Amino acid sequence: MALKEQLQKLMAEKNSPCVTISLDTHRTHPDNAKDEILLKNLIKEAEERVIKEFGKRPVEQLLEKMEAVSKEIDVNHNLDSLHIFLSNDTQQIIKSTWKTSNGGVHISDSFAIRSLIKNYNRSENYLVMLLSQSGVQLFEAVNDDIVEEIRNDDFPFSENRHYNTNSDRGSDSKHLDDLVREFLNKVDKALVKVNNETELKCFVITTKDNYSRLQQVADKPSVYLGYANIDYNNVATHHIAKQSWESVKEQQKQRRTEAISEMQEAVAHGKVLTDLQEIYQAAIDGRGELLIVHHNFSQVVVMKDERTFDIVSDPKTPNATDDITSIISWEVISKKGRVIFTSQDEIKDLGKIVLKTRY
Secondary structure, three states, X not given: OOHHHHHHXXXXXXXXXXXXXXXXXXXXXXXXXXXXXXXXXXXXXXXXXXXXXXXXXXXXXXXXXXXXXXXXXXXXXXXXXXXXXXXXXOEEEEEEOOOOOOOEEEEEOOOOOHHHHHHHHHOOEEEEEEEEOOEEEXXXXXXXXXXXXXXXXXXXXXXXOXXXXXXXXXXXHHHHHHXXXXXXXXXXXXXXXXXXXXXXXXXXXXXHHHHHHHHHHOOOHHHEEEEEEOOOOOOOHHHHHHHHHHHHHHHHHHHHHHHHHHHHHHHOOOOEEOOHHHHHHHHHOOXXXXXXXXXXXXXXXXXXXXXXXXXXXXXXXXXXXXXXXXHHHHHHHHOOOEXXXXXXXXXXXXXXXXXXXXX
């Protein structure tokens, strides 16, 4: 199940209680042995808090899940963080390649998905094209991992068959260049078809000359994220994924910087909210165009009704929502807005959480 689908399912659930357990984990021994101990301690803490607040009988099924869940996790296959979501109706275990920003036990009437929303925003789904005149392959990637090779009526391409057949034009550089462009034009049209179907942009592993020509013949140059020089001795999928991700990651950072500038410009037009209650209400009303949250900001609240809340400091307060920013973030995303989590301090001039509204 894709991360966005998992988020939709988890955010839709309202149950009393919803238990979220999040922790940073390790990929290798002996450090992953510590993960097992920490997980058991967090599960014990969750059990004690649930029993204290709700009693044993109403949450009997949930307690059984807590007791069994640690047996389903093999610490030898941990990534960088682990997130467990449990209620009477739900059991979901998600491993992530990102550290958690919201570790510990969270108990509320909804799941604490802040870390997963951050992961979703930092995850990039895109295409990687391995392009040479001896053949073209197209792959789908998520971050630094190749998910699958795209195979359809066009891909993979065999070698460039647009070669010179006239012996008297063998030294005609313009003619030879035109033949290469004709080949690349066909590659581009095939790529645009995939882009139209998937909305995924493409990073290209090729030579500087081939990429320059590809841009010149491209029907939609904007579908290309850039290129990295091909190493013909090292075209394994893990290598080209790493090459691509380094560049795509820098583009993500640039987008965060541009988002902050956009937010600062919106202040002059009176379209920026900094009050948490107003931000929440605008988000649930579908008015959120761009939300920026400083990475270490969270806020515990107790909901008074569907639109208002009291701010509290203790997450163990009865009926507390551990982090209202999780709910705000998802409301913005689900209503076609953008959400940025950043450690860049420029945003602090406006506040630790700010929302640009559509109107």
